[in-house]
Each structure stands twice: as C-alpha cells, then as structure tokens.
Amino acid sequence: MNRATLNELQRQRSYPSITMLLNTTPGITLSLTELDTARRLACHIDNRLDGDVSDALRLSLITRLTHAIDEQAGEPSSHALALFVSPEYSAAVRLARSIEERVTIDDTFTTRDLVAVFNRTALYRVITISEQTSRLFIGDRQRLVEQRDDAWPLTRNDEHTPTWARDLSDRLRTEHATDPLPVVVAGVQRSVRKFAPTLTETIGVIAGNHDRTSITELHHAALPIVNDWLRTDATRAICQLDLARSNKRYAGGIHEIWPLTLDGRVATLIVESDYTLPACIDHNNQLHPANDPDHPDVNDDIIDDTIEAVLQHGGASVIVNSNSNTLIDRQRIAAILRY
Incomplete structure (x- = not known):
C-alpha cells in the first residue's frame, strides 16, 4: 500500500461502500480460522444489506466480496487484511499492523487503519547518493523495495556536477510531490553535503558508499533511524498542540472538532488509536451519538470520517497509542487549527 492507494480509496463516494477488516498471520496463507472469520463477516454484511439495497445489488456486492476473500486466501498474509467493495470499486490492502476486526457500511470506505499505517509503520524512502549513481527504495518495518522504472536508478554519464545534482534534485522532487515521505540518505560525507540540502524530508544519514550495498543491509541500517524518528512523532504533535492552545488555535473533543473539520480549519488532527463513535448527523451537521451502529x-x-475530511482538506493526522493517556484530558481527540 502507498499513499496513492489511500488517496484513491478516500476519493470513492458510493453507497453502500463496504469495508472488511480482518487480522491475519504474517507470512502464511489464510488459516481455516481466518477464512471462517472472513466468511462470517461477509454473512453479517449480507444480513445488514438485506432490505437496505436491492437484492440484485446486494447479491453482486456479496459475490464480489466473497471472490476477494477467496482470491486473498492463497496469498501470503501480513498482519491484517482490508477488503473494500462498492458498486463501482473494489480493492484489497494488506496492513503491517493488527487492527480491530470489524465491518462498516457507509457512503465512504473506512480508511482509518490505513492512516494509522502511515503514522505507525515507518513508511519511508532510502536514497543512496554517490558521484556516479543513485538508487531509491521504499521501506517499512519489515523490508525495503527498490524502485526500478524509467527514472530509477539514476546513473551519471558525462554530466558536470551541477547538472548531475539538478537531475537528482528534480527526480526526488517529483517523487515527493507524488508521495511525501521521510527520507534516509545513504552516502559518503562529501556526496551528502552536495546533494542532501535538496532533500527537505531528510530524517537521518547512513554514512559510507552504498552503491552496491544489499537491500537487507540498507534496511537494517535505516530502521534504527526511522524508529527514533517515529518515537518522537507523537511527542512533537503534543508539543505543537500545547503551543496551539496558547495561541488560541486549539480544539478538543469531537463535537467541537467536527464542524471545524468541515470548514477546512483543521491543520493537524491527533486522535487515540481505538477511539470510535457511532453517530447520527442532523441537517445542521450536528453530531448525536448513537447506540446502534x-x-x-x-x-x-x-471519528474515521473526521480523519478523512481533515486529509481531504490538506491537513495531517497523527494516531497515538490509546494506552499512553496522551489525550486523557482532551476527550481523546484534539486539533491544531489553521486559524
């Protein structure tokens, strides 16, 4: 999964949009127990749709969902599986962290756990830089994957140093515009000095020449840098939240945050990982908690809709551990406002 997939899922608008979230065992195909759980959740969805949509649409959706389950059954699993089915769209995404197993049926897909992947599972880039070549990798906690296409790897021919630096900068700028990610730079000091200033998302450096370093070695070297960066992510967000409160750009609690989100005023949303709230929305866009989800x-x-709305307005979202009590005095959700 990448940010483009997340953005595509969040753009979908259709009822019913079905999301199934299932925990799986990493590295092996779905077990019989996991398949039984998936099929039980599919039956639950079928029952919920009965009488809510036409029989033809219900049958089509359940058939496609069942096909997706069978298709994923033979593939190696990650920590969790997310299946998305609507009248116009379907997708399967493997997640690198466990989730709360559930299904949702709404006008949009539930993407909160995908957002948490970006906040918690260390999606990042590794860029190797030298005087002659540059390689680009996408990584998470478990692996690196080299990007090999028309743009990468980048090899220097007869270009002068300024031209080589500009070509590298242009290609990295294109990658960042498509999918902004933190960057770990791998290279000798003189190369890093020449080219790293163009990398605004740099979080650390792996010293030495890495033109021929294996992917496994690069991953082992990059992960401690990424883990240090992640550990400070929630701390940074809370510090920014405290500053926003003193500058009167703070909101706390879902009832205060929801209308501000719709107005596009939320710059950063900070929310506990397991905070959920079924609710009705009246004609004035006011929330009313509900007991029957x-x-x-x-x-x-x-809460999921709030996260999605913030992202769609160009804001950011930080998911924090519910056990940390970070937001205990902020009603489990807080926001830094643009104004």
Whole structure:
C-alpha cells in the first residue's frame, strides 16, 4: 500500500461502500480460522444489506466480496487484511499492523487503519547518493523495495556536477510531490553535503558508499533511524498542540472538532488509536451519538470520517497509542487549527 492507494480509496463516494477488516498471520496463507472469520463477516454484511439495497445489488456486492476473500486466501498474509467493495470499486490492502476486526457500511470506505499505517509503520524512502549513481527504495518495518522504472536508478554519464545534482534534485522532487515521505540518505560525507540540502524530508544519514550495498543491509541500517524518528512523532504533535492552545488555535473533543473539520480549519488532527463513535448527523451537521451502529441512519464511526475530511482538506493526522493517556484530558481527540 502507498499513499496513492489511500488517496484513491478516500476519493470513492458510493453507497453502500463496504469495508472488511480482518487480522491475519504474517507470512502464511489464510488459516481455516481466518477464512471462517472472513466468511462470517461477509454473512453479517449480507444480513445488514438485506432490505437496505436491492437484492440484485446486494447479491453482486456479496459475490464480489466473497471472490476477494477467496482470491486473498492463497496469498501470503501480513498482519491484517482490508477488503473494500462498492458498486463501482473494489480493492484489497494488506496492513503491517493488527487492527480491530470489524465491518462498516457507509457512503465512504473506512480508511482509518490505513492512516494509522502511515503514522505507525515507518513508511519511508532510502536514497543512496554517490558521484556516479543513485538508487531509491521504499521501506517499512519489515523490508525495503527498490524502485526500478524509467527514472530509477539514476546513473551519471558525462554530466558536470551541477547538472548531475539538478537531475537528482528534480527526480526526488517529483517523487515527493507524488508521495511525501521521510527520507534516509545513504552516502559518503562529501556526496551528502552536495546533494542532501535538496532533500527537505531528510530524517537521518547512513554514512559510507552504498552503491552496491544489499537491500537487507540498507534496511537494517535505516530502521534504527526511522524508529527514533517515529518515537518522537507523537511527542512533537503534543508539543505543537500545547503551543496551539496558547495561541488560541486549539480544539478538543469531537463535537467541537467536527464542524471545524468541515470548514477546512483543521491543520493537524491527533486522535487515540481505538477511539470510535457511532453517530447520527442532523441537517445542521450536528453530531448525536448513537447506540446502534448497524442502523442505516447511523454513521458507523464519525471519528474515521473526521480523519478523512481533515486529509481531504490538506491537513495531517497523527494516531497515538490509546494506552499512553496522551489525550486523557482532551476527550481523546484534539486539533491544531489553521486559524
């Protein structure tokens, strides 16, 4: 999964948009127990759709969902599997962290756990830089994958140093515009000095020449840098939140944050990982907590919709551990406002 996949999922608007979230065992195909769980959740979805949509649409959606389950059954798993099916769209995404198993049916897909992947599973780039070549990798906690296409790897021919630096900078700028990620630079000091100033998302450096370093070695060298960066992510967000409060650019609690989100005023949303809230929305866009998340008039999780709305308005989202009590005095969700 990458940010482009997340953005594509969040652009979908259609009822019913079905999301199934299932925990799986990394490295092996779906077990019989996991398959039984997936099929039980599919039956639950079928029951919820009965009488809510036409029989023809319900049958089509359940058939496609069942096909997706069978298709994924023979593939090596990650920590969790997310299946998305709507009248116009379907997708399967493997997640690198465990989730709360559930299904949602709404006008949009539930992408909160995908957002958490970006906040918690160390998606990053590694760029190797030298006087003659540059390689680009995408990584998470478990592996690096080299990007090999028309743009990468980049090999220097007869270009003068300024031309080589400009070509490298242009290609990295294109990658960052498509999918902004933190960057670990690998290279000798003189090369890093020449080219790293163009990398605004740099979080650390792996010293030495790495033109021929294996992917496994690069991954082992990069991961401690990324882990240090991740450990400070929530701390940075809370510090920024405290500053926003003193500057009167703070909001706390979902009832205060929801209308501000719709107005595009939220710059950064900070929310506990397991905070969910089924709710109804009235004609004034006011929230009313609901006890029946399966009811057609109830939004399964208004917190997920809030996260999506923030991202769609160009804001950021930070998911923090619910056990950390970081937001205990902020009603489990808080926001830094643009104004």
